[in-house]
Amino acid sequence: MINAETMKTCGRFHGFKSLYSSVLSVVLIFVLVGNLYIIPETVRDICQSQFNCRPKIKPKFSVNCSTGSDTQHLTSLTMFTTFPFVKNKFDINRNTLQNWKHIYNSPKLILFTGDQKVASAGIKSDWSVQNIKTEPVTEVPALRTLFLESIKRSKTQLYLYANADILFDRYLIEILSSIAEFLKSSDLQSEPVLIVGQRTNVNLSSIDSQGPDAWKKILHHSYTVYTRFQKNAIDYFITNEVFPWKEVPELVIGRVGYDNWIIAYARFRGFVTIDASSVISAIHQTSSNGNFEGFQNGNWDFNRELIKKTYPPFNYGIWGQTDCCRYRVMYDDCSRVQVLKQQDLPAYCDKLNFIPYVTHSLFGTDVHYMGYKQGS
Structure with a gap:
């Protein structure tokens, strides 16, 4: 037989479970939203039209983007x-x-x-x-x-x-x-x-x-x-x-x-x-x-x-x-x-081959490549 004390305990448990579920839902929402901003380059605009999409990063914080003109000379x-x-x-x-x-x-x-x-x-x-x-x-x-x-x-x-x-x-x-x-x-x-x-x-x-x-x-x-x-x-x-x-x-x-x-x-x-x-x-x-x-x-x-x-x-x-x-x-x-x-x-972007420098040291000549002196 379930007494009154047991029913109170169950009530508290269900209340805690409901609160836990709500908190968990909020946390999951923040995690999802947070991930969108953690990896901004993988995110695309929510398109008004399915095929009229423009890739760009959404503002991470609330910023004033109204300064300056959006018009510009278009490059041919x-x-x-x-x-x-x-x-x-x-x-x-x-x-x-x-x-x-x-x-x-x-x-x-x-x-x-x-x-x-x-x-x-x-x-x-x-x-x-x-x-x-x-x-x-x-x-x-x-x-x-x-x-x-x-x-x-x-x-x-x-x-x-x-x-x-x-x-x-x-x-x-x-x-x-x-x-x-x-x-x-x-x-x-x-x-x-x-x-x-x-x-x-x-x-x-x-x-x-x-x-x-x-x-x-x-x-x-x-x-x-x-x-x-x-x-x-x-x-x-x-x-x-x-x-x-x-x-x-x-x-x-x-x-x-x-x-x-x-x-x-x-x-x-x-x-x-x-x-x-x-x-x-x-x-x-x-x-x-x-x-x-x-x-x-x-x-x-x-x-x-x-x-x-x-x-x-x-x-x-x-x-x-x-x-x-x-x-x-x-x-x-x-x-x-x-x-x-x-x-x-x-x-590694600026590492040159060693052999041209050896050539320069041995023969005292400028190192050229396709008519242009190395490093010019």
Whole structure:
């Protein structure tokens, strides 16, 4: 038989249990909210529309973000790419054609190809289609050729090459405009500029990647699953017109090494190098070929062998990582783009090869690389 004292004890227990559950719920809410702010770069805006999303960091604290004007001069941009007709990747490439076409503020688009099916897809997506010279061994074009042809055909402030399986956030030009404003205010706009960043891999195995609006689904999925790939795998390059592409060797796209060499060389020459990984969403559509497709192509080491012949005084595989760039771009607490100079780069970013110094000591000659004195 349950007496009165037992009932009081049970009542107190149930009261305590109810209070415990309430406290636990509040704690869980704080943990969830706290985690959103602890890892801000993995968080995306709550979008009013499913496909009109802009990646940015929400204010961690209550701050006054009303100062200054939101209006800015928009930077003109030429975007270009190339790809062969490969049946199992053609839908991926068409997603890229559609995505770039819908980037806000209308970048100029150039598709370089000699393939009729690829050209037809480009024309259907309202791209300018141009033929391009390819390197005879690899049968793909050199990156310098793509840039030089784009600069010749289109006069804009910035030029962007990306692999044809990369999707971008639709606010790309706004982000680049903020970077351009920083360059102007710092009197760097006339210097050679290189903007690069890490990509984000999105596995297409669980996403419908076919159809004219497939790119929207892939972008939206990327905002919920956001993991950047390696610091030495760069799939897009943005430069201004004064970047000396004529000096760059005939390094071809789609083969290992050209991406790291470009960054390393820009750093060696003292150009403005900017890591935009935190603000530019470069979404790699990962197919069944995986994330190391460059190693699967024929003549995969073509660039490595060519670079070896130029005898660079730096380890381009290390110097050419995104975290070795002199500047990095971040969002502040008001979701404004901020360009910050990195005062202390990782030690490995500036480690030179030993052999050129031995040559200098033995023969008393200046150490040059591609016509430029080392350290100049």
